[in-house]
Structures are given as structure tokens and as C-alpha cells.
Amino acid sequence: EVHLVESGGGLVQPGGSLRLSCAASGFTFTSYWMTWVRQAPGKGLEWVASIKEDGSEKYYLDSVKGRFTISRDNAKNSLDLQMNSLRAEDTAVYFCVKGGGSPSPWGQGALVTVSS
């Protein structure tokens, strides 16, 4: 069974940084794209970033380009999202998701709150 467990969420001030991690198990991690999707409180889903199996291709939502970096460690079956220069509008639950096309399944999410 696939398990995706996010960690690293929390409260951070505007302009600050935070690093999310996702521990993956139950599937061959090196065979799949991985994706981060976020959901602001009471709002819809917003795709954030995806990374290819070997890390050679990465794609980002325009509003996070230059601020967020997606990466993966295939030896540790882990996915990361480094978030810098955080803004209030980045406040959301961030989901780690297996796949890059119609990704599934999803982790339970990590809450990131950007506030002073």
C-alpha cells in the first residue's frame, strides 16, 4: 500500500523559509514523477510543482517560481519542497502526491501558515 507522509509544516513569518518533506513507501519511488499540490483554507486545489523520476525535469506554478524548489532523494524515497520568501498567500495545506499527470494517491497534507 502506498503511503505518503508530509512533515515540516508550521507557522512562519512573511519573508521566511520553510522546508517540507514527504516520506514515500509502498511503491517504486524511482519510477514515478512526484508532485506538490496546495489548498488554501476554504479554497480549491492548486498545483505547485512536479519533478521527474530522476530529478532532471521540474515544473512550477508561476507564482512560486524563484521562491520554491522541488527536489527528491531517490536513495531515501523522499520528496522535498524548499519554500523561501514566503507570503501570506502561500498559507495552505500542502499535499505530496504520487505521479505527475493525474497524480494519486495523496498524502494527508502539511499545514503551512504564513503570518506575523
Place this chain on the structure above:
Amino acid sequence: EIVLTQSPATLSLSPGERATLSCRASQSVSSYLAWYQQKPGQAPRLLIYDASNRATGTPARFSGSGSGTDFTLTISSLAPEDFAVYYCQQRTSWPRTFGQGTKLEIK
């Protein structure tokens, strides 16, 4: 960026009724459209991929249709557990995009 527009925003129906949800794309996505279901406090779950293929575990009462720019998710006879928010999502191009969601509520 491909914009996906879902309608209606809210759909009020009773258990046993048929539900029809729509998703329209700003440009062709071929058949590369998925549907997700999200219940309160839960992560989304993939229901349909590539317009009409049920994901593992999706009940047969759920069906998807369409291609190009117009897509439909149909629930043939609503079960109590089907009341939730539904999102469409395209995988034709980057950035991947989601529709704004349709809330299916009990009438």
C-alpha cells in the same frame, strides 16, 4: 495556462438522483482530464483519469465522458457518501491546472 471552468458551483440533489457535473477547458486538453473527489478534512481522491477511465476502487456509478474542451462527470444514482466537492484537472500541459470545484450537497 489552461483554465478549467466547472459548473455548477453547487449542486443540490437527493440520494438516488442522477448528478451531472461539467468541466470546460479554455483550450483542448484532448482526453487528458481527471476528476477528483474531496470530502471535508480529507485529501482528494482520484476517481476518473483520461476522461473516462475509472481509477481503482471507483464505484461503477461514476462515469466520465468528453474530449477536447467539454467534459462531464456523471453519478448515476447518488449514494449518501457521494456528497462532496469534485474537481477536474488537466494533464495536457504545464502548469497542471484544476477547476474551481463543484460542491455536491444534499437537498
